[in-house]
Amino acid sequence: MKTYFLLFTVTLFFLSCEKQKELTAQDIVDKTIEVSGGDKIKSATMAFDFRDKHYKATRNNGLFTLERTFTDSLNTIRDVLSNNGFERFINNEIVKVADSMIPRYSASVNSVHYFSVLPYGLNDAAVNKKYIEKVNVKGRPYHKIEITFNQEGGGVDFEDVFVYWVNAENYKTEYLAYSYHENHGIGLRFREAYNERFISGIRFVDYKNYKSKDTSVPVSDLDDLFENNKLELLSKIDLKNISVN
Secondary structure, three states: OHHHHHHHHHHHHHHHHHHHOOOOHHHHHHHHHHHOOHHHHOOOEEEEEEOOEEEEEEEEOOEEEEEEEEEOOOOEEEEEEEOOEEEEEEOOEEEOOOOOOHHHHHHHHHHHHHHHOOOOOOOOOOEEEEEEEEEEEOOEEEEEEEEEEOOOOOOOOOOOEEEEEEEOOOOOEEEEEEEEEEOOEEEEEEEEEEEEEEEOOEEEEEEEEEEOOOOOOOHHHHHHHHHOOOOEEEEEEOOEEEEEO
């Protein structure tokens, strides 16, 4: 009887320790990517419309082709960013792009595709993750995670700082914020996810895009301004006509 009681007590102790084990930033990022369909994104072909442009992404376990197609008054322009670099086609004919413009066009194409499948991408080699704290936003618990980037592999905007609010109950990323460099200093944005839908097992959301007039506020504190209605709604970021193959 004593042996049984001792084993029972030891078992409870280890179960309690397991329960109390603190999650790391890496653990949380892994979970939020998983619930968003990350294993499907890495080998999917998807397309969507954003504002006046059509986007298509083809991913195959590390290989990628990210496209953007739009028309001006005379031509159809297709930009293609892949493992091989950037190319521009006008009316299906490849054209020469000035070296000085390639980083700008590449970043513009990549940015829309990057945001469309977040939090997928947060395990890229150039990404650094830091657990900030557990907080409540609108009465719900969230893990607050800071994301920064190495200069090597971090793109032209490697100095941007992101913060993600991951729901502590279902591990969905429901808010994000970032600081970025602009001509007159630092800009701040806070995004609230809405209109969640799953298509072929992949989570897509639209965003309400807010800005802070006070750019001295740390990006990690924008949730406080959001809760106190001190952010200005700037725009809505809606993905339309989504398809996944």
